[in-house]
Amino acid sequence: MTTVGILGGTGPAGRGVAVRLASGGCDVVLGSRDAERAQACAQALVARGIDRITGAANEAAAECDLIVVATPWDSAVATVSALRSQLKGKTVICMVNALAREGREMIPVYPPRGSMAAQVAFALPESVIVGAFHHLPAALMEDLDSGLDADVVIFSDHDAARQRVAELVDATPGLHAVIAGSMSLASAVEAFTAVCISINIRHKAHSYVMLAGLAR
Numbered sequence: 001m002t003t004v005g006i007l008g009g010t011g012p013a014g015r016g017v018a019v020r021l022a023s024g025g026c027d028v029v030l031g032s033r034d035a036e037r038a039q040a041c042a043q044a045l046v047a048r049g050i051d052r053i054t055g056a057a058n059e060a061a062a063e064c065d066l067i068v069v070a071t072p073w074d075s076a077v078a079t080v081s082a083l084r085s086q087l088k089g090k091t092v093i094c095m096v097n098a099l100a101r102e103g104r105e106m107i108p109v110y111p112p113r114g115s116m117a118a119q120v121a122f123a124l125p126e127s128v129i130v131g132a133f134h135h136l137p138a139a140l141m142e143d144l145d146s147g148l149d150a151d152v153v154i155f156s157d158h159d160a161a162r163q164r165v166a167e168l169v170d171a172t173p174g175l176h177a178v179i180a181g182s183m184s185l186a187s188a189v190e191a192f193t194a195v196c197i198s199i200n201i202r203h204k205a206h207s208y209v210m211l212a213g214l215a216r
Ligand SMILES: NC(=O)c1ccc[n+]([C@@H]2O[C@H](COP(=O)([O-])OP(=O)(O)OC[C@H]3O[C@@H](n4cnc5c(N)ncnc54)[C@H](OP(=O)(O)O)[C@@H]3O)[C@@H](O)[C@H]2O)c1
Pocket: 007, 008, 009, 010, 011, 012, 013, 014, 031, 032, 033, 034, 037, 038, 069, 070, 071, 072, 073, 075, 079, 095, 096, 097, 098, 133, 134, 135, 136, 137, 138, 139
């Protein structure tokens, strides 16, 4: 059984991923800077009937088999850098988008290495980085009755790691894995989230990505 630790797991994105992965059979640890906040967050989900979720400090979440980075973009590098030794040799999924709000739009922010996945990879040279979950609306992820039926675009320079994440995604209700390719796609995948959120703001919606023309 895969255990998944989510750094910054108390936010909407982390909770949404946790609910979905737990409903697919993973044991999930919501990580936080504050273990008590994470425990309270996990208990609230368990009280809603979602099993397999516990809360802990980010340091404890980092002990899991597979790690998801779900902090705001401007704290992701500091968060993973502090956990570099625990994350050594592990697959780390980066779902972080660098974005800025401008009026009714989100615009992409390009960090020095072009993408947040690349920033995290540079901070964790002994870990394997996979990008996934960027375009998923957290509200629909957390609600198992939302009818979510989304494609999850996955990229990594490590074939075995992206295959592993794809299998995890395909075992998760409402999600379908689409391996796009290598880390060179990271900035395009992350920047497209600005398009998705801008559409959602303009149309007062929670739209998500479904790619036509692929076998499911
Ligand atoms: N929201 C979405 O629909 C969505 C969808 C796909 C991807 N994403 C991406 O997922 C990430 C998280 O999104 P979110 O909406 O959940 O964000 P968020 O609520 O702003 O932050 C998530 C968690 O990160 C922790 N955090 C906040 N500031 C921090 C800091 N300075 N240092 C370390 N940890 C900090 C907090 O947990 P503690 O206070 O408990 O430590 C917070 O609950 C973002 O990078 C976003 O681009 C979001």
